[in-house]
Structure formats: C-alpha cells, structure tokens
Amino acid sequence: MKRKLTEEMEHDFFFVHESIVYGVLRKCGIRFNHPDYDDYVQIGLLKLVEAYETFPEDLCQEAYFYQFTGYAFQKIRWGIIDEMRKAIKNAERETLIGEALDRSVPEEGVESDSDWLVWELMPTMLKYLTPNEQQYLRDAAIDQLSITDIAKKHNVSRKTVYEWRKKTAIKLAHFKAVLKS
Structure with missing residues (x-):
C-alpha cells in the first residue's frame, strides 16, 4: 500500500513520530555532537516518511499504531546503518588514496624524472583509448569513483566497466614499459 503524507497531516505526524528518529540515532551511538548528526537526522526523517508510505x-486503527512504531524504528535503523557503512567505506577509500599519494610524492631534493614524462605522454596515451575507456580513466583516476559508481554513472553493467579497465590496462602497458626504461 502506498499512501502519501499530506501537508495537513505533516505537522501532527512529525510531532507524534519524530522521536523514533532520535531513538534510532541514540541506539546507533550517534550523539548530538557527532559531526554528521544533522545529516543522520534528515536521513532518519526521510526513512520515517518512507515507512509511513x-x-x-x-x-x-489503534492496534496498528504500535506496530507502525516498531516498523518505522526498524526501517530508520536500517537506513542509518546503511549510511554509516557508506561513510566508513568512503573514509577507508580516502585513507588508502592518501597513503598512495604519500608514497607517490618524492622526498625533498629528489627529482622524479618520470613525472614530467607521464604528463608529456598523457595526450598521446589518451589517443589510444576509446571514448569509454578515456571516461573510465577519468572517473577512476581523477574522480576516484568505484566500479559500481562508474557503472551507475554511465548506465552500464559492472562487467562492462571491468572490460573498459582491462582494455585500458592492456593499451597503456606499452607506455608503462617506456616509462620504466
């Protein structure tokens, strides 16, 4: 059943049920001093409306009122946990990227001869790639998107993105050999 929360009912609905969101946040260990607390409140409120709908x-009917409370609590809890998982995954990805960048930065006083060569060869490298492979390279290397995010962005399957990655690696292997020599 799909129902809509009308503007007339909105104030009363949130007055009665908004506390469920704060209960879920407390249960998940998200306190008011958490940096993303307001974001989690908004996510919870959206999930509350979704539960209503x-x-x-x-x-x-009064008998279903209490069942709704439990239903809404669980739906909000799942939504908050999903967002927490996404935040953890993004933080891990950013940490890995930061560590990779730290390793790629040469020490002071040591010049990296291959850096300028990479930038000089970049336009030539891109000419060997199809438009999809070029877009994959931009999305993966510059925008730091995951395979799933790239697939969603271009409305293709993950398998297709894996193929783009494979073909890009094969085509650019020649340039890697040039850089090493």
Whole structure:
C-alpha cells in the first residue's frame, strides 16, 4: 500500500513520530555532537516518511499504531546503518588514496624524472583509448569513483566497466614499459 503524507497531516505526524528518529540515532551511538548528526537526522526523517508510505496496515486503527512504531524504528535503523557503512567505506577509500599519494610524492631534493614524462605522454596515451575507456580513466583516476559508481554513472553493467579497465590496462602497458626504461 502506498499512501502519501499530506501537508495537513505533516505537522501532527512529525510531532507524534519524530522521536523514533532520535531513538534510532541514540541506539546507533550517534550523539548530538557527532559531526554528521544533522545529516543522520534528515536521513532518519526521510526513512520515517518512507515507512509511513509503505506501512501495509491502516494507521487509523489503534492496534496498528504500535506496530507502525516498531516498523518505522526498524526501517530508520536500517537506513542509518546503511549510511554509516557508506561513510566508513568512503573514509577507508580516502585513507588508502592518501597513503598512495604519500608514497607517490618524492622526498625533498629528489627529482622524479618520470613525472614530467607521464604528463608529456598523457595526450598521446589518451589517443589510444576509446571514448569509454578515456571516461573510465577519468572517473577512476581523477574522480576516484568505484566500479559500481562508474557503472551507475554511465548506465552500464559492472562487467562492462571491468572490460573498459582491462582494455585500458592492456593499451597503456606499452607506455608503462617506456616509462620504466
């Protein structure tokens, strides 16, 4: 059953059920001093409305009112946990990227002869790639998107993106050999 939360009911609905969101946040260990607290509150409120719209029973009956509370709590909890997982995954990705960048920065006083060569060869390298492979390289190297995010961005399957990656690696292997010599 799909119902809509009307503007007339909105104020009363949130007055009665908004505390569920704060209960979920407390249960998940997200306190008011958390840097993303307001974002999590908004996510919780959106999930609360989603729970209202998808709850299968009639909320006008008192027996289903309490069932809705449990249903909404669980739906909000799952949504918050999903967002927490995404935040952890992004933080790990940023840490890995930071570590990789730290390793790639040469020590002071040591010039990296291959850096200028890479930038000189970049336009030539891109000419060997198809437009999709060029876009994959930009998305993966510059925008730091995951395979899944690239697939969603271009409305293709993950398998297709893996193929782009494989073909890009094969075509650029020649330049890697030039850089090493």
